[in-house]
Amino acid sequence: xxxxxxxxxxxxxxxxxxxxxxxxxxxxxxxxxxxxxxxxxxxxxxxxxxxxxxxxxxxxxxxxxxxxxxxxxxxxxxxxxxxxxxxxxxxxxxxxxxxxxxxxxxxxxxxxxxxxxxxxxxxxxxxxxxxxxxxxxxxxxxxxxxxxxxxxxxxxxxxxxxxxxxxxxxxxxxxxxxxxxxxxxxxxxxxxxxxxxxxxxxxxxxxxxxxxxxxxxxxxxxxxxxxxxxxxxxxxxxxxxxxxxxxxxxxxxxxxxxxxxxxxxxxxxxxxxxxxxxxxxxxxxxxxxxxxxxxxxxxxxxxxxxxxxxxxxxxxxx
Numbered sequence: 535x536x537x538x539x540x541x542x543x544x545x546x547x548x549x550x551x552x553x554x555x556x557x558x559x560x561x562x563x564x565x566x567x568x569x570x571x572x573x574x575x576x577x578x579x580x581x582x583x584x585x586x587x588x589x590x591x592x593x594x595x596x597x598x599x600x601x602x603x604x605x606x607x608x609x610x611x612x613x614x615x616x617x618x619x620x621x622x623x624x625x626x627x628x629x630x631x632x633x634x635x636x637x638x639x640x641x642x643x644x645x646x647x648x649x650x651x652x653x654x655x656x657x658x659x660x661x662x663x664x665x666x667x668x669x670x671x672x673x674x675x676x677x678x679x680x681x682x683x684x685x686x687x688x689x690x691x692x693x694x695x696x697x698x699x700x701x702x703x704x705x706x707x708x709x710x711x712x713x714x715x716x717x718x719x720x721x722x723x724x725x726x727x728x729x730x731x732x733x734x735x736x737x738x739x740x741x742x743x744x745x746x747x748x749x750x751x752x753x754x755x756x757x758x759x760x761x762x763x764x765x766x767x768x769x770x771x772x773x774x775x776x777x778x779x780x781x782x783x784x785x786x787x788x789x790x791x792x793x794x795x796x797x798x799x800x801x802x803x804x805x806x807x808x809x810x811x812x813x814x815x816x817x818x819x820x821x822x823x824x825x826x827x828x829x830x831x832x833x834x835x836x837x838x839x840x841x842x843x844x845x846x847x848x849x850x851x852x
Contacts, residue, residue: 539836546832553828554608554821555601561817562597604821613825614818618811623822626807631826633703633803637792640719641726649731650777653738657773658765660743668735676732680791684725684798691721701800722799726791730784737780738773745773778841785834789827 585594592600607614613623656665692700699705699718745751746769754764793805800806804823811819 539840542836542839546836549832550825550828551605554605554825557824558597558601558604558817558821561815561820562600600817604818608825613822616811616819617816618814618819623818626819627804627822627826630802630804630807633801634792634796634805637719637722637726637795637801637803638788640723641730641788641792644723644727645730645734648727649734650738650774652731653735654742654765654770654773656735656739657742657746665739669739672732672735675728678729680725680729681794681798683728684722684795687721687725688798703801718799718801722795722801725798726788726795729791730788733784733787734777734780738777741773741776742769745769748772775842778838781834781838781841786831789830 588594592603595603604614613627615621616623616626652668656668659665688700691698698720701718703715703718704711705714705718746765748769750772751764751769754768755761759768792803793808795801796803796805797809804826808820808823810816811823
């Protein structure tokens, strides 16, 4: 297993380089680069001073040359410095990353806690009103944009009902209050979980239906075991095996959805930092967040493969 993990990590390096190159190319070829933004912000400078300032940042060079210097700095362990406040990009991301990870973790836990039981119940009651209703809700959730759902939740539960905060991660004067922090995370987690619920529920339902028709389930019933034991001890255990693989497939969607959710709810996480950096053409910060997001996706897929081997003893990685 260790050798397999090492091979996967080594094989991820070319993929991450390709992601970084494409991301930098898209930014470099897009109109209105950071040089124009900085030029507007430095209106009091003379043209000579402004040109010198832009040259110091390397913005007078072609984008592929800028990428080469960025990659060279990355190999030396640096993500560069922000064009906005001249802070180290790694430090800026590090202070925002815990909030994004907290949002992703809570959303994944809530999604699994709801989707798996609903999927199992829909499979055991296949064709019933509950099966049709849960499937309809899943398809509706799947078709709902996460940013629109976030706005609706804010409008209903924060503005009209005034049950929950509209934005932010803590209230003023309650920075160390865990309860207040959780209240601020209820709506963002709900928005991200409801959208993720659809794929997990439908996948679990299909996997459970396949397990319930397997020969080992018929054998368990023939032995006289109760239906509860057959469903939850035999069928569910095997139905969870293919569901584990969905973890790596949904992580990119969760990461992308978290960025929109953070922007809608003004959560000071990595996603909000990334969107603000795109608007300000802060290339080093955008590249740092893009690279870290790609690393999270790669690690998520690797974790899914490892968990697949853990839950299914028949799987062995040489």
